[in-house]
Amino acid sequence: AAKKLQGPFVPKFEDYQQVYNSIAARLEERDDYDDGSFGPVLLRLAWHCSGTYDKETGTGGSNGATMRFTPEGSHGANAGLQSARDFLDPIKEQYPWITYSDLWILGGVCAIQEMQGPKIPYRPGRSDRDVSFCTPDGRLPDASKDQKHVRAIFGRMGFDDKEMVALSGAHALGRCHEDRSGYSGPWTFSPTTLTNDYYKLLLEEKWAWKKWTGPKQFEDVKTKTLMMLPTDMALVQDKGFRPYVEKYANDNEAFFKDFSDGVVRLFELGVPFTVAEDARWTFKSSFD
């Protein structure tokens, strides 16, 4: 019999595309969640892994998957993300060669593309690290705050005003849960499809404080079914942010371009890649 060369398994584009396909199939199969999709919470998991990055110290970011451990997993901002990690566990069992940290980010990439968002180029290279790499609590944004806080948090990651507004468009997706953040409701009428509706609604609807005993949030006056967080409203109240809200409300293509660029940067913060930037992969979506 022909002798097969033995060596360590080095996964290639096709292998990662298979993982992508399995996540996409599981998203299709498991419609028993919120608005019928785990997509939004998968994206939130990928963002909360990445958004701990601090450019001064180089700590945090998606390398490490340290949310597996108690201090970080139980930070208030990460409430509810266990459901996203549980969703991905069978995929990890099926493809044991992928690291949790590459898998969780691939989950975010897949969620965006499967919810009809733009392509999110990807490269692997994250390794799982131990509990000592958990970041301190308080690195993720606090929704009750204003534009100064938004700039401080995203500035610490190295983002500018345009990128902050573009990334915030993710709130077209998903909803707030009283038993997680304390806030309640979706931002848009189509929370499982990525569109620029978040910006349109911010500009076109009339918003007022919701009358309730929960944390201060806005509701749309007309239907009282949609919500905005104080940090969302800061984007139209602030003179530096507002022009980008207007641009994205008028131009979905510009939003998709800047959102994709911002997400690629977010998902790669602090990762010591060996693969070059121009060798990123673009995965085929299930509907391509």
Ligand code: HEM
């Ligand atoms: C959900 C805050 C930026 C993606 C939420 C929730 C809060 C929040 C309070 C509700 C969580 C819950 O109750 O389940 C913020 C603040 C931000 C910010 C204060 C910045 C100032 C982002 C960014 C992204 C993102 C940059 C992605 C690029 C999401 C998604 C959900 C969500 C997809 C829905 C999750 C679900 O449906 O379970 N965010 N967020 N957010 N956030 Fe953000």
